[in-house]
Amino acid sequence: QVQLVESGGGLVQAGESLRLACAVSGSTVSIYDMGWYRQTPGKQREVVATITSGGTTNYADSVKGRFSISMDNAKNTVYLHMNSPKPEDTAVYYCHGYISPVVGGIATSPSDYWGQGTQVTVSS
Numbered sequence: 001q002v003q004l005v006e007s008g009g010g011l012v013q014a015g016e017s018l019r020l021a022c023a024v025s026g027s028t029v030s031i032y033d034m035g036w037y038r039q040t041p042g043k044q045r046e047v048v049a050t051i052t053s054g055g056t057t058n059y060a061d062s063v064k065g066r067f068s069i070s071m072d073n074a075k076n077t078v079y080l081h082m083n084s085p086k087p088e089d090t091a092v093y094y095c096h097g098y099i100s101p102v103v104g105g106i107a108t109s110p111s112d113y114w115g116q117g118t119q120v121t122v123s124s
Contacts, residue, residue, distance in 0.1 A: 001026045002024065002025075002027050002099055002113050003024070004022055004025075004096075004113050004114060004115035005023050005025060006021065006022045006094075006095050006115040007021050008021050008118065009118030009119050010119075010120070010121070011121045012121070012122055013122070013123050014087060015084055017081070017082060017084075017085075018082040019079055019081050019082065020080040020082065020093055020120070021077055022077065022078045022080075022095030022097075022115055023076060024076040024099065027101045028101070029076065029100060029101055030099070030100040031053050031076065031097060031100075032053055032099065032100065033051065033053065033097070033098040034051055034098070035047060035050035035096045035097075036050075036078075036093055036095060036096070037094045038092065038093045038094065038120075039094065039117075040091045040092075045094065048060055048063055048093070049067055049068075049069035049080060050069070051069045051078065053071075053073070062088075063089070066084045066085070067080060067081060067083065068083070069081075078095065080093070082120070085120070085122045086122060087124045088122075089120065090120060090122050092117040092119050092120075093117065093118050093119075094114055094117045095114070095115035096114055097112075097113045098110050098111070098112055099111065
């Protein structure tokens, strides 16, 4: 069973860098895309950054130039490097993966998987 396990959230001061990690575990997989989303109370979940298996990245305008996403294919882990975070970046951050579990050596149909969420609080 595929699981996405996040780590690295916490309380930081504005301008202090933070790195989130999301490891895919539980099964042999083929990863298509992964990304980070965030959500604050009363608001819809929004995309922060995404990365394809080929390394193509996309960012929300609000984080361009400050955040970067990367993926370690050998470790099946995606990272979100949060540089110069602002108080408005405070949210629960969720890892997402569009992943195909491999069963008996055969890749099955890909599905969406989500992590449990990790709180990031940026103080001013």
